[in-house]
Amino acid sequence: MPDDVEAFNVPNEADEVEPSHYERWKAVLTPWRPAITALAGIVVVVLVWLAISKLIAEVDYNDVLDTLHATPVWAIAAALGFTALSFLALSIYDLSALRYLGRAIPYPIVALTAFCAYAVGNTAGFGPLTGGAIRFRFYARLGFEPSDVAKVVAYVTVAFGIGLAGVTGLGLTFAAHDLADPLSLPPTLLRVLGGLILVLMAGLFAYSAFGNGRIGWRGLSVPLPRPGLMLAQFAATLVDVSAAAAVLWVLLPQTDVGLPAFVAVYAVAIGLGVASHVPAGLGVFEAVIIAVVGRTASVDQVLSALILYRVIYYGVPLLVASGLVTGMEVRRAASGAQASRVLRAGAQLSPRVLATLTFALGAVLVLSGVTPAADQRLDLLSDLLPLPILEGAHFLESVLGLGLIVIARGLAHRLDGAWWAAVVAVGAAVMLSLLKALAISESIALALLFIALLAARREFNRPASLLHQRLTPGWLLAITTVIVTAAAVMFFVYSDVEYSNQLWWQFEFSEEAPRSLRALLGVVIAAGSFAAWSLLRASKGKTGQPEPEEIAEAVRILAAQPHPDANLVRMGDKTLLFSDDRRAFIMFGRQAHSWVALFDPIGPRSSWPGLIWQFVEMARAAGGRAMFYQVMPENLALYADAGMRAYKLGEAAQVDLQNFDLKGAKRASLRHAFNRSQREGLSFELLEPDQVEQSIDDLQRISNLWLAEHRAREKRFSLGAFDRAYVMAQPAAIVRRDGRIVAFATVMMTGMKQEATIDLMRFEPEVPAGTMEFLFISLMLHLKEQGYHRFDLGMAPLSGLSESPAAPFWHRMGRAVFEHGERFYNFHGLRAFKAKFQPQWQPRYIAVSGGMSPALALADVTVLISGGLKGVVGK
Structure with missing residues (x-):
């Protein structure tokens, strides 16, 4: 079976717990969360600019321009210097994250990635153009698992937030007197608040040094960085925030607010800008600075400084980043295949950098x-x-x-x-x-x-x-x-x-x-x-069953491809989406709001990017969420480009047929099982499609007996069902006993004859033990003689997930299901059976649209495979 997911069965409908009112409202509002967040952001933008309009009501535009033109050259030069220092400190975030994960990447590559990520993230500040997307594409190219990339992004985000709080605490504690008048608060209160923040920071550091080194909340637990790494990261944040604040401070007029106090004000303004979800905190940041600094300085001068600050700290790095990736593109074109890793990295970063500059x-x-x-x-x-x-x-x-x-x-x-x-x-x-x-x-x-x-x-x-x-x-x-x-x-x-x-x-x-x-x-x-x-x-997305002509066209395409799983298109139960050049296709199904594509696109890889994009947009246009089920690791960058996130789903077992035999101690159990089956009168045969047609009644009988014995329902989507036309269209491996067929498996191949796999596996209730093992061994030996290179044993769901305490939540949840879910599915037994053949385990992923829960995605896939909720509750 391609994925061996029969169903994550629920024992009984009566066991279901009635959802609470909170859960009901959450289920209703979750699909609308992006729209609600955007609407809230629009309200914030309008309110903030109304507030700024009142603060600058007495300011004349020409005065702002005069002040802007009168800015000393030394102040601009100093601001540029502090900007460079801030971005140098920002590169330490990524370096610390990689050390936290135990990964070593040359500093020039890390610095380039971090610089471009922050140049983009600072300017755009919202989903499609975030620095996180740049990191995902770049680090994924270096062989990072999606979970590792997610941990890098999470580390950077959390480190910045904690460091920003610490810098604010320092400013409130040691510059409380300077801040008291602008904030209209007593200095003692500010010192107490700042001291409380610093105590919490010290407690976190002490816990990392002398505690168990982990911190958690609501069942989630992550390891803390080592004390030395925490100190280095906080020092980098202190330099970063102080230098960024100094960029604006040197551009401001003389005020009663000294640099230490201003750093605290700046940290609060940045934090509120980030929390508002407004792109680049535009307006929110300005409102805080004008409200605080404008009390002790000319507002027109403050406005002038804010304009220059945006140009220098946001605009200049973005232009430099664009120049860097452009120069790298030119040099890479000149170097050809001999281009260095840094030059190749520039190529991966250029689209989002240039997109942000265009924006x-x-x-x-x-x-x-x-x-x-x-x-x-x-x-x-x-x-x-x-x-x-x-x-x-x-x-x-x-x-x-x-x-x-x-x-x-x-x-x-x-x-x-x-x-x-x-x-x-x-x-x-x-x-x-x-x-x-x-x-x-x-x-x-x-x-x-x-x-x-x-x-x-x-x-x-x-x-x-x-x-x-x-x-x-x-x-x-x-x-x-x-x-x-x-x-x-x-x-x-x-x-x-x-x-x-x-x-x-x-x-x-x-x-x-x-x-x-x-x-x-x-x-x-x-x-x-x-x-x-x-x-x-109107959406141009197509849904519904494919026409016979479309299935025939898809079969012609897959015949020239190496992976045989796509033969499931012959079932005709999935909608087909073809590329514009009709050289590749995606087969997909719909469950609720989920549009689930099975496998990577089928066809020449050159046609994949546009086809993936077309599918994602088609699902979004219809109000749905796109996902790709069982994709290969080498293709994850394509899904990242389409704004999707990848989660490990399990591992597929592939046997190298060129080296497969029954010799040696490692294969002794297989050899004994094979010989025992032969002594019990079992024989193997591979039927071609025309021979399958002659034996279809026997295969139908065996299938009916198997379903009745296992009280099972036919599955769909990623598994084939016993449809006579579907079964007769492919070869079938059969086992005979005394001349009578007692077991069979449908075999999926392509015209390239590189890889083969099986779909349906059915056998009579009274067959000898080890019959299916005999079928597998015989089939692999036969395929080896025919010159095939690989045999795909299918996927072991939720296997191979990280056991590290630092693993992300999805891995820990999947491991828990794998370890304790035997009541619903034979996870351990399935992997143990495949492991007998000493396969090479290759990861498989599910790629989902941004913001979609992987658990929800997997639940929708399960319902789709089971043919509806009734199939999930039953078998």
Whole structure:
């Protein structure tokens, strides 16, 4: 059997526990959690910008610009230096995480990955473009298990959170007097609060040094890092947060808040920005800084410093990261197959780095569209261009900025359609930025992105249309954040302009407010139209049983592939999705909201990326969740690109037929079983499909007896059922006794004759013990004579999961089921039977859409295999 999952049977419906009200509400709300989170984020963005508008109500936009231009060069240089120091400290996070896992990776590769991950994560700050996705793709390429990558990401996240709390505690304790007035709180209270945080930190360190070294909550337990590693990590966090705070501090005007106190304020502002789930904490961070520092300094100077801080600490590293991966792409192309690991790493990182830069520059174009250009530039343009060209360029570039934000999602998923759209849009934006306001710096940044896209062309190789994508709640939140921010900026810039309907129809070089108003309206209309089309358009996803012609086409494709499991397509019980070139296909089924693809795509690997993307988008468009069941480890990066997470499902047993025989002490038990079966009158035969047709009645009889004896139901999806047409379409291995067929197994092969496996295994109730073992041995020896290389014994579910105390929750839960679930399924017996043949164990995974529980995914697969809930409760 391909996976040997008959069912995780529940003993009796009466044993089921009535769910509580909390569990019911949780079940109802869980599918809506991303949308609820996005809606909450939108509310936060609106409220924060309303609060900022009140805080800066008396500030003049021109004063902010004057302060910005008056910033000393030494302050900018110092801010750049502190930014470099902060990012250097950030690389220690990944280094510490790898030491915590006991993995050694050369520091240049770790530093490159960490730098790009933080450059992306700091700027985007939301799901599809997070630094975690960069780490997953990169470390997975180095042979890391998905659980190990998840532990790296978890370590980095937790270390930052704990370190941020510790830095806040230090600031509150030793700079309480400086913070008292801005926060309107007594210094004693601040010292007590800071001291309490430090005591908790010290307790955690002491527990790591002198306790059992583990910490847990609600049954979850993880090992703590060694004390030395904890100290090194906290030192790195202290340097990181202090340096990042110093970037803003040197740009701020002189205040009564010293650097130690400001570090505490900065830490709180960063923490609130992260907790808000708003991309990059935009608005939340600014609100905290203005509310605290603005009490003792000029607000226009604080605003100027915040703008420069965003450009230096967020924009510059992103541009540097883009330059690095672009240079690596060029050097890798020149080096060819001899490219170093670092150069190959750059290729893996470039799509998400460039996607984030595209997103950021799209936001810049939208914000640029609602702010006025310098009068000198407009005067120059008025002598060179007709007014309609300038007006059109201003309006089109603003809408194009929104387009770049949408295109960024396709770039993150390596779509070739997104690459073409980005090249055209960025090229047009370079020209429009010059035509609208001679925006030199803006056009230079866009030109750099254009060059980077050309250099990284080979990485955008997924043949899928950009229009296939449907915006997720996270992307809708990002777009809304940009638009709300643009609206807040526009109202601030033109706060002295009285609104009237005539503004919409004023077209003059000097009339900037009407131009910005029209640009914002164009962005809002474009965003609303695209969101409505994305959410409401009819799904093109196909469901239902395949036509005979489609099954025949799929069989032709799998005949040229090495893995025979895909012969399950012959059952006709799974929907088929073909690639655009009709060279590959996915077979899948639906259970509730889960769209479950069986195995990796079948067909040439070059067709897989676009097909995976198409399936994920099709499931999402229909309100479902995509998953791939039983995928191979070498293909996990493809699913990571599609925003999916992988969990180990078990291990498949594969026998090397070239080295398989019955000689030697290790195979003594197999040899004795084989000889005993022959003495008991058993004989083996492999029937071709035409011979199977002649014996189909005998096979049907045996199948009926087997089902009755085991009180079992036919399974579906990842297992075949006894359908006469299905059985007659393939060879069958049979065992005879006294000339009568007493056992059989259907054999799955492909035209390449590299690998074989079996599906249905049925036998009469009174067959001698060891009959199926005799069938397996005989079949493998026969296939070896025919020149086959491998025999797949199928998967042992939940075997091979990590026994380490540091294993993630999924592994520990799976191990518990494996060790104590014999009442429901013969886990140990199945693995022990396969182990007799001394196979090579290869991991198999389930890849699920982000946010989906692996336990829920496996439950849906179980129901799908069992043919419904009745099949789960029964057999």
